[in-house]
Amino acid sequence: MKTRIIALLLALVALVTVPYWMPGAYYINVTSQILFYAIFALGLNILAGYGGLVSLGHAGLLGISAYAAAYLLHAGFGHPVAIIIALIAGLISMAVYAVLSLRTTGIGFIMITLALGEIIWGLAYRWISITNGDNGINVHSRPMPFGFSLASPTAFYYATLVVFLVCIVIVTIFVRSPLGAALMGTRDQPRRMNALGYHVWAIRFWACMLSGLLTAIAGVLFVYYNQFISPQAVDLTASAEALLMVISGGAGTLLGPIVGAALVVIVKSVVSGFIERWNMLLGAIFVVIVIFMPEGLVPGTARLWRLAWRQFGTSRDDDAAAPSKAGAEQ
Amino acid sequence: MTFWLLLTVNSITFGSLLFLLAAGFSLIFGLMRIPNLTHGSLFMLGAYFGATFVGGMLGMMFNFWVAAVMAALLVAAFGAVIERLLLRRLPGQQMAQVLVTLGISFIVADFCLMVWGGDPVAVATPDTLVGSVRLGPMIFPIYRIAVIGIAVVVAIALWLLLDRTRLGAMIRAGVDDPDMARVVGIRVSRLFTIVFALGAGIAAFAGVIGGPILTVYPGLDQYMLPLALVVVILGGSGSLLGSVVGSLIIGVLYNFGQALLPELAYFVLFLPMVLVLLLRPQGLFGRFIP
Amino acid sequence: MSRKLTRRTFMTATAAGAAAATFKFPTPAIAQAAPFKLGLLTVKTGPLAQGGIQMEQGVLTWLKLHGNKMAGRKVEFISADTGGKPAGTKTKAQELIERDKVDVILGPLAAFELLAISDYIREHKTPTLSLAGADDITQRKPNPYFLRPSATSSQAMHVMGHYTAKEMGKKKAICIDYDFAFGYEQQGGFQAAFEKDGGCVANKLWVPLGTPDYTPYLAQMTGIDVLCQGFAGSGPLAFMKQYANIGLKFPVVTGETGGDDALLHAFGDEALGMMSTCPYTLDLDTDANKKFAQAMFKNFKVVPGFYAAGLYINCDVVEAALKASGGTTHDKEKFMAALKAVKLKDTPRGPISFDHLGNVVGNFYVRRIEKAKNPYGLKLWNKTVKTYENVSQFWTWPEKEFLAHPVYSRNYPPLKKC
Secondary structure, eight states, X not given: OHHHHHHXXXXXXXXXXXXXXXXXXXXXXXHXXXXXXXXXXXXXXXXXIISOOOOSOHHHHHHHHHHHHHHHHHTTXXXXXXXXXXXXXXXXXXXXXXXXXXXXXXXXXXXXHHHHHHHHHHHHHHOHHHHOGGXXXXXXXXXXXXXXXXXXXXXXXXXXXXXXXXXXXXXHHHHHSHHHHHHHHHHHOHHHHHHTTOOHHHHHHHHHHHHHHXXXXXXXXXXXXXXXXXXXXXXXXXXXXXXXHHHXXXXXXXXXXXXXXXXXXXXXXXXXGTOTTHHHHHHHHHHHHHHHOTTOHHHHHHXXXXXXXXXXXXXHHHHHHHHHHHHHHO | OHHHHHHHHHHHHHHHHHHHHHHHHHHHHHHHOOOOTTHHHHHHHHHHHHHHHHHTTXXXXXXXXXXXXXXXXXXXXXXXXXXXXXXXXXXXXHHHHHHHHHHHHHHHHHHHHHHHOSSOBOOOOOGGGOSEEEETTEEEEHHHHHHHHHHHHHHHHHHHXXXXXXXXXXXXXXXXXXXXXXXXXXXXXXXXXXXXXXXHHHHHHHHHHXXXXXXXXXXXXXXXXXXXXXXXXXXXXXXXXXXXHHHHHHHHXXXXXXXXXXXXXXXXXXXXXXXXXXXXXXXXXXXXXX | OTTOOOHHHHHHHHHHHHHHHHHHSOOOHHHHHSOEEEEEEEOOSSTTHXXXXXXXXXXXXXXXXXXXXXXXXXXXXXXXXXXXXXXXXXXXXXXXXXXXXXXXXXXXXXHHHHHHHHHHHHHTTOOXXXXXXXXXXXXXXXXXXXXBSSOOTTHHHHHHHHHHHHTXXXXXEEEEEESSHHHHHHHHHHHHHHHHTTOEEEEEEEEOTTOSOOHHHHTTOOSOSEEEEOOOTTHHHHHHHHHHHTTOOSOEEEOTTTTOGGGTTTOOGGGTTOEEEESOOTTOOSHHHHHHHHHHHHHHSSOOOHHHHHHHHHHHHHHHHHHHTTTOOSSHHXXXXXXXXXXXXXXXXEEEEEOTTSBEEEEEEEEEEEOOOOTTOOSSEEEXXXXXXXXXXXXXXXXXXXXXXXXXXXXXXXXXXX
């Protein structure tokens, strides 16, 4: 337990001091991106990881919030109004999305969410009078909460970090709550849960809503970070990328989606500057992960670590290491 | 008048192309229950191979049909390798399947860009099918009409395969109930490899056939994949008849949607998929609920 | 692959060459102190990769021909792949500006990419030279840190509209283009100039980027005497093929991307007779152009088109401004003023200068696709039939009158009854 708390504290200190040890504004921006994609991935993970409902249309939901915020700002509304309505719009569309897609599970759920995502993309792309089509919508300013301007990379980073930490706390509480436990129950034993008197549909619906809230938050951060939204942010590739973050890091773990988000963002933005065939590299990384750690990087590493302990460590060390890693897998 | 006629005939030709694209996908999805997100990439890879063989990049030019079969065989072999080395390890693990099929589609897309560059590649129309014919008030390219014929031939061949051969009986048994098939002694694992390779081969064949109409360019994979999905969900996975009907419906929606309701074209295209999943999850002619 | 000259191998090769050159001709210490950092935003993956790869090849060709030096300073060239997505463009612009601290950015390629970073480059005062469309960035909403040595989206189409009405004597057209700013502005320009000279546009059709089958649109083409298309990348190939196959015979006119020289090798006979207007033409018979085109062909085994030439000329412009500003870019305002004051007589596209908004004033070439002998062994060839000299972005309208109109859009100019 102790090692876990120390690790958490170290991670927190590292995150808070990012602007002081990162070599320049660019890397601070990359870290901001990792954080809001991590929020997005955490939201998707609630469904895909804990609920066993693999959504391949989540970028569409992110897009609805992002478009709502951009559209309202463009129409002259203030930041607070735009943000609140964007979050509400995200939640309402998530509710619709959930009602439609929760009639199925398994591959059916993948397919219906994909179709819904494509519909949202199609509207963003072709319903030009609202969305401005491929030209996208520009957002000319960032909000100033309590008088602090978020224009600089550092200020925006801290704002994102605060939101990120709040989201982590929310997800942690959810996962440990009875509702979280029930959700995992519906993933592993839906029939038994039903027989035990749980309302499986309702549990899944509320999980969707929480996922939708995180996705909407990520959408608002996305549009403020890029100060631009266009259909490419909503397309199938974007949805797939989010899912790849969750799965490659480790679905159904807290840390996994964050690691996955970091992996994808770093390969896409930093590594691509050095390696021309970065798409191939990213694809190869995914294939290698599937071969060696089909459960994802975080649980996979934990497993290999334990294996190594068993090989070389004493039985006392093994006992000490196992619970801490099992904790990380929750 | 010409407008309606042209769009109607084209709905059938485009639908035929979609059938070639989706037939393999339907088999794979129906038998293996795998969301095969590489299908668009296999289509594109086939088209590039076909263009290379027809264009004579290897010093000798191949006849169009020979090139199509060669591309299909090559990609089928590639599909078999994917199935043997990767998908085999992941039965029932949808998330890992999504991860690996997407990973492969990234690799294939980048491989094509590396080998063929970003330039669009045109596939020459086979000599015997160049030109147009007059159909009442309008003129229509012969090749497009030939595509309808090719789709019919492939459909009949697949029907014979599924309905009249031992292999087909095994596949049908596998689609209907994989566990039972295993119990009665069908080697489902080998069957999976065969079906995946077959599906990949048909996709590549479709790519070559589509080449003279579409030309091949980076990003074609991402455009075709959702169309294949829509056809299969609509028609019902694992059903040949479903693929035929689904392709024709999508062909009509695509053509008339783009022409009459451009703002809602994609809405019109994907709405039926949602409706079918909600109201009749097994698809119009499907055998099982995904 | 021989056609892929990667940045790394190129850098080492030219660095060795540059070192040898420095040894022989010592240049002033100031110029040697820091390399000049040249950033490129381009697209090397996805449907726009064709133009994006040419853009990089254009810059590499320039650097190779100039010993990797600009106005005496060693050049550090950093190429970034945006993936053709606005979010990627923003990230890569941040990489170039905030991490690599580039002096000048070349690119991006697409109008929507430029729109996504326009505010950002202005905030960071980074001189940016691009061939992306987005007319208003040098018109009604000028960005002071932006210079466009290629053309606005509508600039070549103004010329085409005039030529179609006056020289070809056509009366009634249908326009077909991509459903985004570049398409609207191209066809708006065509329509405005065509109608000014007595033509009439019967309809404008908007197609999503990446459309595989154009038949639903081709079915709507009746009762006209000319067709104007503005596709780019793979679009013109598929479109022309399907157009010819369906038996349509109206003459086709297009802009710089639709008849791009770089596509000549892939076009078939269906493209014969297509007229295009371009700010660059491969058949321009000047030493500057021959030097460029031959170097490009030698290095990459491809002929240059609009994108490669555009970026090559961008490099010419940057070097000229760098010379005028004494080899530094520290004073951004002064450097921008130097950029806008650049007048070059001998670029691969001929003489160019800039207006006060930072857009090019230069020659535009009307070409016809023919079967003609050419030095590159191409089956088809763009033959220049008429040159319009010193064309500005306002065509023949006075600037005030032109800017009083809204920017060309989906619905502007409105369609008249023909």
